[in-house]
Amino acid sequence: MPRYALITGASSGIGLALAEALARRGRNLILVARQRDALESIACELTQRFGVEVLFRVCDLGEPMQLSGLLHELGQGERQIDLLINNAGVGTSGPFLDQDWGREQQLIEVNILALSRLCHALGNAMALQGGGQILNVASVAGFQPGAWMSNYYASKAYVLHFSEGLREELKSRGIKVSVLCPGPTRTAFFRGAQMDVSRLEDSKLMMGAEELALFTVKALEKNRAIIIPGWRNRLLALSPRLAPRWLVRKLSAAINKPFAGR
Template sequence: MPRYALVTGASSGIGLALAEALARRGRNLILVARQRDALESIAYELAQRFGVEVLFRTCDLAQPIQLSGLLHELEQSDYLIELLVNNAGIGQHGAFIEQDWSDVQRLVELNMLALTRLCHAIGGAMARRGQGQILNVASLAAFQPGPWLSSYCASKAYVLHFSEGLRVELASSGVGVSVLCPGPTRSAFFRKAGMNLNNLAGSKLVLSAEEVALLAMRGLDKNRAVIIPGWRTRLLSRLPRLLPRSLTRLISGRLNRRVALNPP
């Protein structure tokens, strides 16, 4: 039975870098994203470069009907998914009450509900087999409240805590669960979210997607519960535990307002 790593949000950024890092290690892939043309090109390139089998499925994971269709296909196939990488996610900036509800709902559906459903379905199959790994992608934003990024930060806090809880629940079944919490990363994510990171240009805090993927692979090899790429990012993740919550909210709000509300 063929074995695969399934990567969501694989058409760009950290998802693409993770897919390449896995292909480099000889892993067969199932790539999932909305952009068919991009996926087709990426699948062909990775298969040619690394000699692995790369399948792709076009799916908008924020649409429950499409997600159900994907899961049904996987259940009916003979694909054995030994690694699930839940990377797909979106960010949304600005004052919460001024955002279109449809945009907020999409963020919730994609960042939390789709990830949870994939963990339930594919993680359940892994547990029944007695082996497998899950890597959920959260963010440095998971460690503190984020005014003007309230929905995004809350969704990533959910991913962090959900993953840590699931890790304990599945430990006895032979399934490992890790959560990746990258800081600012050079990718299209911030541009798509309408955020301006010019103030961080050249900062050593900002890693490339390839660096994040490499450190994620090392963390997976060691079966780490929480993978935070870069010592600077790890330091920042600890600060909210040391500062009063009121001060954490104030600092986070000021930084997010400045970054999110200035046009790129």
């Protein structure tokens, strides 16, 4: 039975970079995102460049019925998924009470509920087939609270802790679990979250998606538990543990507020 890596949020940014890095290593792929045209183009390009099979499925993970349909299709198929990369994510910024609740709910649906459901469904499939690997994409934001992006930071804290817990639970079933915690990355995320990060464009804090993907794939091969690309990002993840919580809250709020969308 052919084996595949399934990547959500694969039409751009980190997801696309991870898809290319894996295809370069000869991995067959199933790409999931909302944009059919982009997915079709990416699938054709990766197939031609690397000679791998690249399938795609159009799915809005924020819509539970669409996710149910995707999982049903995957469950009925004969393709074995031995690597799940939960990369899809939504971001919002600005005062929480001023946000449209529909957008905040979508963030929770995608960042937390869809990710957990995919881990549950495909994790069970991996257990039956004798093993596999899961990579959940969190953020250095998951190590601290983040005023002006409170819902987003909290969602990434969930992903971080959920992934660490699963890693211990699933070892005995032959399933490896890792969590990726990138810092600021050159993707369309900031535009989607309505954040103005133009001042960071040339900053050394901003990492390219291709560089991040290469680091991540190498770390996955070594079965790293928590993957934090770049020493600056590792420092960002470590610093909240060294300072009192009241100071972490205030510093995070002071850093986030100038970039908030409102």
